[in-house]
Amino acid sequence: MENNITRGGQFIVKEIQAENIFTPEDFTEEQKMMRDSVQEFVDRELWPNKERFEKKDYAFTEESMKKAGELGFLSVAVPESYGGLGMGFASTVLTCDYISGASGSFSTAFGAHTGIGTMPITLYGTEEQKQKYVPKLASGEWFGSYCLTEPGAGSDANSGKTKAELTEDGKHYKINGQKMWISNAGFCHLMIVFARIEDDKNITGFIVEYDPNNTNGITLGEEEHKLGIRASSTRQVFFNDTLVPVENMLAGRGEGFKIAMNALNIGRIKLAAACLDSQRRIVSKAVEYANERIQFKTPIANFGAIRKKIADMATSTYAGESATYRAAGDIENRIKMRLENGNSHQEAELKGVEEFAIECSVLKVAVSEDAQICADEGIQIFGGMGFSEDTPMESAWRDARITRIYEGTNEINRLLSVGMLIKKAMKGHVDLLGPAMAVGEELMGIPDFTTPDYDELFAEEKAILAKLKKAFLMVAGSAVQKYGTELEENQQLLLAAADILIEIYMAESTILRTEKLAHSKGKETVKEQIAMAQLYLYNAVETIAQKGKEGIISFAEGDEQRMMLMGLRRFTKYENYPNVIELREIIASKVIAENGYCF
Structure with a gap:
């Protein structure tokens, strides 16, 4: 296991194998049963009562939380010795995901209770404190x-x-x-x-x-x-x-500051998960409306402008799933490894999550922002009706807005992601210096003008990912050299570097999940997923080209600037550009035919 899982942040300097990541397609039968139970609860108890949440029915939120407690959903992460189900970290993330689809109000109450309300005692409490309080919290009595x-x-x-x-x-x-x-x-x-x-x-x-x-x-x-x-x-x-x-x-x-920060690490990946089912439902509702709404004697789902939105919404949802469950699987593997090495449950879980704090911050930013964009596009597809409280889109948009603020604002999490990576490098946990120096030498050398032969699935995409990682090392490495300990004062530069880091992790996660899926089901069976992975990467490359340029011209001048901008163009260049419009058509056709998110 130790050979197959990376350390947190290592994805930026290491090629990751698809078979070593966890994906939603890897859910066990137990996890599928939990997912189905949670979905049934949401569809039966919460979704039909969305209006009660919007009318500030706090008593209904409390009543729904009690029902969730009776069904065991509040205790998924709690060890069996304290009245919980004792399921693994990925199952905890799965529960946060699927229980959050109907209402941000319930999702927030659930997350606050099971995460930052219960977990600090489970992970930091004495045995007496845990025995006294955790069973009551796990059952929903308290x-x-x-x-x-x-x-x-x-x-x-x-x-x-x-x-x-x-x-x-x-x-x-x-x-x-x-x-x-x-x-x-x-x-x-x-x-x-x-x-x-x-x-x-x-x-x-x-x-x-x-x-x-x-x-x-x-x-x-x-x-x-x-x-x-x-x-x-x-x-x-x-x-x-x-x-x-x-x-x-x-x-x-x-010890309170340490408790607060570690509780927030766990909260960040759970917050990312809590945005996912909301996105799925937004996509599905938008597609249903687009198929039903007739304009100019045809469903609006037939219009290219609408199909583009649907394809982009489905793609960001798929990418969010891919990255969130990849990180959840890595954290669970790290926890298992620590338990096998004799750590207590408390220490194993704390250190397991702390190891991937960079990824937790990346996910919090990426998925919360994608959820907001998805809800915004959902309103746009509904047109004037989307602005009305009679449709679910406006409440989804309002609920999504808070996700960019709590568990640490997205600006704070961007700064944290790069800051934590640099600290890991200084501690020797991630070797950034060696790869960054190698990139510098490559920039000084003569470029390779031979055209590679990309026959295998995702061969070119993986080559591009490797180049994007070089782009990050070039920008971040040069920035560290220039500013040293004063780097943290250059927040706008750090924000640009963070966006590069985020796009690399999200794009890589999407490609690895799809590669693993194609190996098990065949390329033809998952052509829409392949299209989503390629579309996400294309957009990531465009973002990285922009953010890399913004960063470089902020601190480099003259020949150094010209050389780095030339390197950035080399690192963000395709040999064979994908037909982005065709990719969107492949994705939209599938989602529209299935009348909802179907991946």
Whole structure:
């Protein structure tokens, strides 16, 4: 196993084999049963009641969460010893994916509870804390929330002003402060609260019980009126001399920032997953409407402008699935490997996810932005009706907007993805220096003008991917050389480099999934998937050419600039450009004939 799985971030310097990645086609029978059960719950309980979510029926959100608890969906990631199903990481991601299709309100409540509400105790709690709290959270008897953000502490989470003071008898901490944007606050029984003890450098985490009949100094603000996720309970929480037993400290003193960051790593890949079924349903609803809507005596699905949108929407959905489940499989393999090497469940899962924190940030950005674009195009296909609350598109668009903000804004995650990669290189976990120097030598050498023979499936696409990785190493490597430790101050350059990194991971994941599928089913059977992989790569190349140029001209001048721009053109050049319009026609024809997303 250790030979077959990469370390986090290594995809940028290593050729990955298709047989070594996990794809949705690799779901086990157990995973397929879970997926079908979740879909049935969504179709029966949530989708027919979308209007209740849009009308801010918070009680219905709570009621639906209880039903999800009764069906075991809240406990998928919880070990069996604490009342959970103890399924693997990929199954956890799968559940987040398919339970999120009907409503962003429910999806947010589910994610806040199962992720940042429960997992900090599962992964950082003492045995006594886990035995006391996790079974109640796993069953849905109790619901959890996560109190990190403050009016003055958003992306800079460690700057929170909430204080925790040890009482004179040494038995409690007294918490005072204010938290905001707290999901599930209106119906939670337990809060993960972060506060600073004295003048500690880092915040500390606490498990705080909440009983509306005995508030213990906890006051809730009114429900926030939000653009989207309207029935997700979101309130401010005020602490006034709230007493918390000393045994309810989570991990050690000053460990809160570490808990917060690792919880967000897990939350980021789950957030990407939570966008996927929404995208599938948006595509399907848009196609159904396009097939039914008659204009100029023909369904609008026959118009090229609409077919382009449908093809692009289906392609971004397929790419999001491919990359999300690839990362989920890598994380699960890393967790298994650590367990086999004697790590505890806590350590194995924490280190497994932390290993792929770069990929988690990449996914959070890419899939959330694709979901927003998909919903926007869905509105456009519906035309004037898409702007109406009578169709599901406008609520999907509003719900999608928050995904670019929570779990760390997309700007923060872009900066993190490149920053974490550079830190991994400095620690020797990913060799960036050697490949970057090799690219520099290649730029100084004479180009190879021979035309390669690309006979095998994806041979040219893989050659292009290898060149795109060189483009990233050229831009990022030169930027590190020029700015050194001051690189993080050049945020616009880092954002451009991050976009290159993101497009490479997404394009490669899509190609590898399709190659694996073609090997098992035959090329003719999956011609639409092949078209999607080729279309995604073409768009990725165009983005990388633009972002690479933007980065190069920001820090290089004269001969160096000319040489690097020449190298960028070489690294973003096809030998045989695909017929993009033809690719879109292949994809759209299949989706329209099937009357929905069918991959």
